[in-house]
Amino acid sequence: MTAQLEAIVQFGFDNSYARLPDRFFARVAPTPVAEPRLIKLNEVLARQLGLDPAQLASPEGVEVLAGNRVPEGASPLAQAYAGHQFANFVPQLGDGRAVLLGEVVDRDGQRRDIQLKGSGPTPFSRRGDGRAALGPVLREYIVSEAFAALGIPATRALAAVTTGEAVARETMLPGAVFTRVAASHVRVGTFQYFAARSDVEGLRALGDYVIERHYPEVATAANRYRALLDAVIARQAKLIARWLNVGFIHGVMNTDNVSIAGETIDFGPCAFMDTFDPGQVYSSIDHRGRYAYANQPGIAGWNLARFAETLIPLLAEEKDAAVAEAQAGINTFGGTFEAAYRAGQRAKLGLMTERAEDSALADDLLGTMARGGADFTLLFRALCAAARDTSADLAIRGMFIDPAEIEAWLVRWRQRLGDEDGDAAARAAMMRGANPAFIPRNHLVEEVIVAAVNDADFAPFEKLLAVTARPYDDQPENARYAAGPKPEQIVRQTFCGT
């Protein structure tokens, strides 16, 4: 064996999805780009995946990450899926600009997809060019890694490369390819694809695949598909609760963007809120506010009802019995969401015990914040200090147009804290772990994108990544990154950039 003939980049792929029936995907290789250049490699994640960062950063590795070279053992394919987009059902969407290279089993024994996004056209591209622009790639990189640091389930960023090619959007923009890592890319829309074709065998194969890969604990349940439904709903309900408790707005909660594994996926026009407003919408395409902040639990329930419907052929022999199972599954969403959401709120407020009146205490704070124009992240972080020391109240009062309402709320909150036994230090630690100081604020992400796109300056990108990698630490030297936007910095809209 000579060194020249050996592939330099070794992934150790084991591609279970590619072993599913042919109608689950289209085999397609990425389309090479003119001039691949590595912008960022996530070395820690690479090692976690059992990959060698030096190999990935080598010229051959960068060719792989750009789609110019198909690595040994890959089974490149575009997955078929359908989906409800803004409530309209589209029977065929599929990976129009992404190619799954394959799967690796990571150091914890978890199977992970490695996918190139922006890697050129596929049979599912419809009118799209199969490409991605640099700005949205950097946004997805930053937000997915911020989620990982926050401890919220999400797909991960392994790498970003520029292509040396321009992509035509409203203007010509630099092109990029993003390497995404996911527990899998199976979506609610994947189930809808087979349901829409009345392909019950396909549905069963997909259901069994998902159970084996993501929910092995339900494999032996008396009704494994009903157990699968409940398990998917539970993960999704807990995920949405996490989003709300960090002020996150996904922006495009279409059923094709709902991961069956319960990860946040497809960071398009997403954003963290600055000033708290339950009706906040950022996405430029969400004209009616369907995916506004406070609508997210309801939309998740709606999306999961669509998932439940796809399972009807598998849930029982008799149609009526199957519908009843689907409905019973759907009915579990509200309770699971509410419990997770309220538990998250109690941690944010420093409450270790649970009382019936705690929901009202939290809701009244949110209402006060909305009326007073308080910044979501700054307010909750300030409460961590205020739990120990009333001198922090000055800063909190300063966040409100009229502080009278928050002053009354602080009195109520302290009375409630007075009923808790736990020591102040433990409470402060819990609160600081539930109330991040650093999130990738919109105006900071914008700054990163402008510097990268206009000046090929990636220093702001690196800096924001480093700061948001430690969201719960005080970083006094990075105070600028904790602050809300100045009036002229406020971002009011975000774009899919597709």
Ligand code: AMP
């Ligand atoms: P998204 O809004 O990113 O979730 O994408 C919705 C659908 O549009 C998926 O089927 C994508 O693969 C497809 N799509 C988005 N952008 C492009 C593009 N530039 N070229 C081809 N297909 C695309």
Ligand code: MG
């Ligand atoms: Mg999508």
